[in-house]
Amino acid sequence: MEEQSIMVLEDAHEHEASQGDVFEQAQEDIPDRASWFRRCRRVVVKVGSAVLTMPRGLDRVIIHRLTDQIVELKHRGHEVIIVSSGAVASGMRKVGLKEKPRTIPQKQATAAIGQTFLMNAWEEAFDKFELLTAQILLTNEDLAHRHRYLNARNTLETLLDWNIVPIVNENDTVVVEEIKFGDNDQLSALIAGLVAADLVVILTDTEGLYECDPRARPDARLIRVVHGFNPKLTACATPEPGSVGTGGMLSKLQAAKKCLASGIPMVIGPGREKDVLVRLFDGEPLGTLFLPKRRLYHGKKIWLANLPKPAGELVLDQGAVKALQKAGKSLLPIGIREVRGAFGVGAAVRCVDEEGTLVGVGLTNYRSDEIDRIKGHHTEEIEALLGYKHSDEVIHRNNFVLNEP
Numbered sequence: 001m002e003e004q005s006i007m008v009l010e011d012a013h014e015h016e017a018s019q020g021d022v023f024e025q026a027q028e029d030i031p032d033r034a035s036w037f038r039r040c041r042r043v044v045v046k047v048g049s050a051v052l053t054m055p056r057g058l059d060r061v062i063i064h065r066l067t068d069q070i071v072e073l074k075h076r077g078h079e080v081i082i083v084s085s086g087a088v089a090s091g092m093r094k095v096g097l098k099e100k101p102r103t104i105p106q107k108q109a110t111a112a113i114g115q116t117f118l119m120n121a122w123e124e125a126f127d128k129f130e131l132l133t134a135q136i137l138l139t140n141e142d143l144a145h146r147h148r149y150l151n152a153r154n155t156l157e158t159l160l161d162w163n164i165v166p167i168v169n170e171n172d173t174v175v176v177e178e179i180k181f182g183d184n185d186q187l188s189a190l191i192a193g194l195v196a197a198d199l200v201v202i203l204t205d206t207e208g209l210y211e212c213d214p215r216a217r218p219d220a221r222l223i224r225v226v227h228g229f230n231p232k233l234t235a236c237a238t239p240e241p242g243s244v245g246t247g248g249m250l251s252k253l254q255a256a257k258k259c260l261a262s263g264i265p266m267v268i269g270p271g272r273e274k275d276v277l278v279r280l281f282d283g284e285p286l287g288t289l290f291l292p293k294r295r296l297y298h299g300k301k302i303w304l305a306n307l308p309k310p311a312g313e314l315v316l317d318q319g320a321v322k323a324l325q326k327a328g329k330s331l332l333p334i335g336i337r338e339v340r341g342a343f344g345v346g347a348a349v350r351c352v353d354e355e356g357t358l359v360g361v362g363l364t365n366y367r368s369d370e371i372d373r374i375k376g377h378h379t380e381e382i383e384a385l386l387g388y389k390h391s392d393e394v395i396h397r398n399n400f401v402l403n404e405p
Helices: 033-038 060-075 087-095 104-127 140-144 146-161 184-195 231-236 249-261 276-281 300-305 318-325 368-374 379-386
Strands: 003-007 042-047 079-084 133-138 165-170 199-204 222-227 266-270 288-291 312-316 336-340 348-352 358-363 400-402
Touching (some): 042 060, 042 184, 060 079, 060 276, 079 104, 079 146, 104 133, 104 165, 133 146, 140 146, 146 165, 184 199, 184 249, 184 300, 199 249, 231 249, 249 288, 266 276, 300 358, 312 318, 318 358, 368 379
Parallel strands (some): 042 079, 199 266, 222 288
Antiparallel strands (some): 266 288, 312 336, 348 358, 358 400
């Protein structure tokens, strides 16, 4: 299939072009891929269920081959965090299920069975190198609270300092729909932001991102390099997952968007390709490489931008929306029309315009009932209305991130 290095086009007239015209060879590849990858010290490697499993269960051969490559990367000075799918798929094989379980209790039970086999396989593979592994199971709820988010980061940092390989997965045994990440593609992007990774590698059962679904169009071109993110990219992807996975190519593009907003490059690569990781870090142009144009978020703002479950919502008038979007101002009570939900000081809330469009997410300086009493008023009226004043701003600009379309 024909390969292509592309730059996402951003002119209005180009956006109106047909899907086949969205991309053109406007930028060359990285001049020295091997040197570029060598500088990626901390790497998150996500391995999908389609890579790790086969009809009779976990593919321990592929786990050992990936382990060999990860150990080679560690010898070269890279730190590696694994985000491993495969618990549900492994459990399915063990209990003889031919289709993915549909109910939450069935998924939880299947994951509970499969997670043991999954971790045992990774531990066995790393044990031949006398390397320890550590299991970390997370839910959205763990990363939605700032102190638990920081605790998770501290744990991962300590494991890396101890030269232990962290193996992360969503805690499917207790998760419910309200607190799901969605899939491990999204989890890998969140983990990358959590530990300030230099690169995310998502290993899947395809070569990378094609300009259209190669299953429907065998002549589809493989895209080698994407500079920046554009919503037009989603036209190239299918949301359909494989028979054992939960995320299709669309999910991987959503993960790429999160990574690029944090200034973190991402690769989608063929997980069953021989020595894929070593060859990738040797500079071979495998898969699709996503490169950030600029870093949008730092520190706390990465957490806010990827926040899975805000505590409430503030409806803003057009003046406030303009002040946030165009002038980078803080949110004052005068611009708030409505308060939705009950939350305390320091809660993360969504800010929307009067049509319900998301403007951004921020941390509040007041409780929801306090904001309800001061909304629509000038800052000099706050003390008279409440009997005290914590600050002039309901949300300070340093604690606010704009929604990036």
